Amino acid sequence: MNETLKANASQTAPDAGPAVILELRGIVKKFPGVLANDQVDLKINAGEVHALLGENGAGKSTLMKVVYGLYQKDEGEILVGGKPARIRTPQDAMAFGIGMVHQHFMLVPTFSVIENIVLGLRPERYPLLNLAESMQRVKVLADDLGLNVPLATRVGKLTVGQQQKVEIIKALYRGARILILDEPTAVLIPQETEELFKLIEKLQEDHVTIIFISHKLKEVMKVSNRVTVMRRGRVVRTFNTPETTISELAESMVGQTIDLTIVKSECQPAGAVLSVEGAVARDDLNITKLNGFTLALRAGEIHGLAGVDGNGQQALVEAIMGLRVLDQGRILLKDQDISRARTAERILSGIEHIPENRQTEGLVLGLSITDNLLIENFELPPYADRGWRKFRRMEARAEQLMEKFDIRAPGAGVEAKKLSGGNQQKVILARALGGNPSVLIAMQPTRGLDVGAASFIHRQIVQARDQGCAVLIISSELDEIMALSDAISVIYEGQIVETRPAAETNLNRIGFLMAGGRPEEAPVGPAEEITFLT
Helix, strand or coil, X not given: CHHHHHHHHHCCCCCCCCCEEEEEEEEEEEECCEEEEEEEEEEEECCCEEEEECCCCCCHHHHHHHHCCCCCCCEXXXXXXXXXXXXXXXXXXXXXXXXXXXXXCCCCCCCEHHHHHHCCCCCCCXXXXXXXXXXXXXXXXXXXXCCCCCCCCXXXXXXXXXXXXXXXXXXXXXXXXXXXXXXXXXXXXHHHHHXXXXXXXXXXXXXXXXXXXXXXXXXHHHHCCEEEEEECCEEEEEEEHHHCCHHHHHXXXXXXXXXXXXXXXXXXXXXXXXXXXXXXXXXXXXXXXEEEEEEEEECCEEEEEECCCCCCHHHHHHHHCCCCCCCEEEEEECCEECCCXXXXXXXXXXXXXXXXXXXXXXXXXXXXXXXXXXXXCCCCCCCEECCEECHHHHHHHHHHHHXXXXXXXXCCCCEHHHCCHHHHHHHHHHHHHCCCCCEEEEECCCCCCCHHHHHHHHHHHHHHHHCCCEEEEECCCHHHHHHHCCXXXXXXXXXXXXXXXXXXXXHHHHHHHHCCCCHHHCCCCCCXXXXXXX
């Protein structure tokens, strides 16, 4: 069957147009209370890189999990090579030459690379497994793709980029000629992303069809031949990539015209407002997460902190907000040591926080918009007097913030859990910026948001900077850090590796330092001006 797919990918009748290797007709997938895929039609041509673009919740990953057999469709038909395909399990999908590399890898960390690749396959001489013979076959495949992966090494010791290569090899070793990549760059540093794009080019040369799931416009424009945009479970339109633009794709994603440009005047920083000096902190497992961390945030400046997740960012935010006690070092707010101050005291002193997870850390979902907006000071004047809450004043203030920060809901009494993700994030933003704080700590401020909501939040953060706020942006999206920041620091294993003005660095240098490279060995190149998030 796989040989047939390979032939279809490389042989097309004259003047017949590209061969359709995978077709979806009227696919419907429902979950309780959610219509994830609504009558989806899609055609994938043999040998192309076909991007599936949409915001989180658009239904793109669900659709591909149906194709791969992880979910069962409720309605519709799947055709492979022009013939109906009954796919109920991943094993069925693999039999039709379909493989999938998930955003969160499906590898056993304690197993070696070769053990992960052959895991679940029936050996030719069952029940005996000739691992040396399998290793030789895998080595030939890896060499053909130009992938240098240590087959005998435990997967847990590999970098994220290497683990992704293992997943790709595993799928191809099982005969995949249609390869689904689900948000493949989400966890990669820039250098690893470029390596992946080169690998995709090589796979396309070998007539492998790639379905590239993403929400990143710039990457889709770079890597794909065609783009299908999904919104709210439906296909909006399919574009030929060379014939479209980032703006057109963004408009299709959200259903309206979006200005992606971040307009930012030149930074005019003042003195340090918040300083972290020699901070040492451990996590709940007693593992050191901050190891002599030092950083100063200046008034009127956006300071970006770049780093691979897990290098101390969470511990830093918790330490600044009083949620984690330092073992060593101190935190200064305008020369006042606040290292032992309670969280409430820090908030009242002008430090505000946009947490990483809006639903578990940023909101009380069962409370109203009003209560969430004023949860930090509801017991203080003018919202309370001698223990009595002033509900009309609270509601009036909430409505004022809703209008200013474009929070869309029928009224301030609506529960937070009934809001969209973008409006939930705007509630947190309004609470944080509504009182004109002197310091804003924003961790993943636009994660999971559509481009319209993200653009609005970016403008509000820049406006806060212009009003004199010292802003710290922590984001896994390097384009976001590059576009917003006036200065950028790189964190690695709980320490600052380098701090530079944003105009004097670039993505390659930052990525090198994020991977543990030394500053004196980091590539030096022209600065990249990124004025919009894609």
